[in-house]
Amino acid sequence: MTNLTHLSMSEALDGLKKREFTAVELTEEYVKAVEAARPLNAFITETPEIALEQAKASDARYAAGNNGPMDGMPLGIKDLFCTKGVLTTAASHILDGFKPAYESTITANLFRDGAVMLGKLNLDEFAMGSANITSYYGPVLNPWSGKDPAAEARKLVPGGSSGGSAASVSGRFAIAATGTDTGGSIRQPASFTGIVGLKPTYGRCSRWGTVAFASSLDQAGPMTRTVRDAAIMLQSMAGFDAKDSTSVNMPVPNFEAALTGDIRGLRVGIPKEYRVEGMPAEIERVWQQGIEWLKAAGAVPVEISLPHTKYALATYYVVAPAECSSNLARYDGVRFGLRVEGKDLQEMYENTRGEGFGKEVRRRIMIGTYVLSAGYYDAYYLKAQKVRARIAEDFTKAYEQCDIILTPTAPSTAFAIGEKQDDPIAMYLNDVFTVPASLAGLPGISVPAGLASDGLPLGLQLIGRPFDEETVLRVAGVMEQAAGSQPLPPFCR
């Protein structure tokens, strides 16, 4: 039999439908793969018992002929999604022992459609980071580090914040995974690990039951091995949810049907401002290659301008910390998680939060508190919100001339743990190409575009119009086809 863990989700679904193997067999293979991948530290909590029980139920549904669209698919769940009765940590010390009494809408939707949960995946603490090095549970290693990543001198990061999700999908120990993206946390790790990562339009997927970081930016999405898998998984995740006040009540199209392969005449915007100074020639080369691929398929490249691009990161690093400082006020040692006693209530709060939050989270809460404080609100926060409006307006204008935008996903390939760690701003620059679409709430996808000269994967990003995931997926499918089959990471060879 072929190696079951190397099948894509659409292939595995076919196999199950044709009774080539059972959901239990598939899940058992993945449970073994999860165990073998422990040196990568991608999981915070493994849930093999739940997985096997779900797989058994899945087989029963296949036998009865009432199987769902994702029936029997063994997924990794980013540990930012609340899962009923299963430890949910957000990779933070402050959520010690937290077992939600409810299920997030995203995981509930996936389980409704038959998905199986292998466990909860590691991430940057509260999804704040671009390298998965801020987790209380330790860093995640990229399967591209080597055959035995733990023994490598240069241990590569998987990107972040959805680092565990990216590593598990790339390393073939989850068939797909949920991610969340606030400023690039799905797309950048997808690029670093050679997988597909889709951030839907803000409002497409419910935020209910997902630990909040920056509420006006957070959006869940699929991380998969193929574009088709992303379409299948988004179909299950998306949809209106009355429990999320910013969930958008509009029909969810058939995403898989959008993969027609026909992009003739489509205008592809190439933003000149994304040619940033000091960008490696390699990135420029891959970007150019992407343009050629789309041209060969009949699309028409158009140079566009997004003049406020250079201000996106600074805008993000005012808006996101401001929202995070407000969202994270709930961790007070009273209702859930860690409590560190003090002589009075105030001191208990301060001790709990002082000990419970890691350095990056603390830094962002402090920045956020400052920019929202009396006397600085207008100068920082209000100003950033106005620049954000300018950035969103750039995209609106650009879409008068084009139908989709093509850019690199990240300014580099995966770097090693320890690099870029002394200077927060150097780390923030990882998201230079992903943050603008986040600020504008637009759908974006990262598609593997081959290997750089250092032998590591690089992704290309497509940014679409609001709620036009169909065009995003259609163009991504064409690009995937043009890029050809991608090599397995050394860890799986």
Next chain:
Amino acid sequence: MSQDKATLDAKTVAKIAHLARIKVPEEEQAHLAEELNKLLGWVEQLGEVDTDGVAPMTSVAAQTLRRRPDQVTDGGYPDAVVLNAPDAAEHFFSVPKVVE
């Protein structure tokens, strides 16, 4: 915009830490001040953008918030509510004494 801005010193850091209810040990305050200053200095570049007459963007979704009837739609499970409390007693959250 720069006239409204101050350079953070250790004392300001202590004040922000208190506002955020995060204990920051004294020996870390100076270093943290330096870090925060660097970040605030970096975001100063936003001052270059002409935002006259621009309305601040508070939401990306071009929609007004939905309303619903003012009715109780959830609740009635106090066990689940206090399930994760570090210190709960009889369906209440306990905290250190705040009134003498």
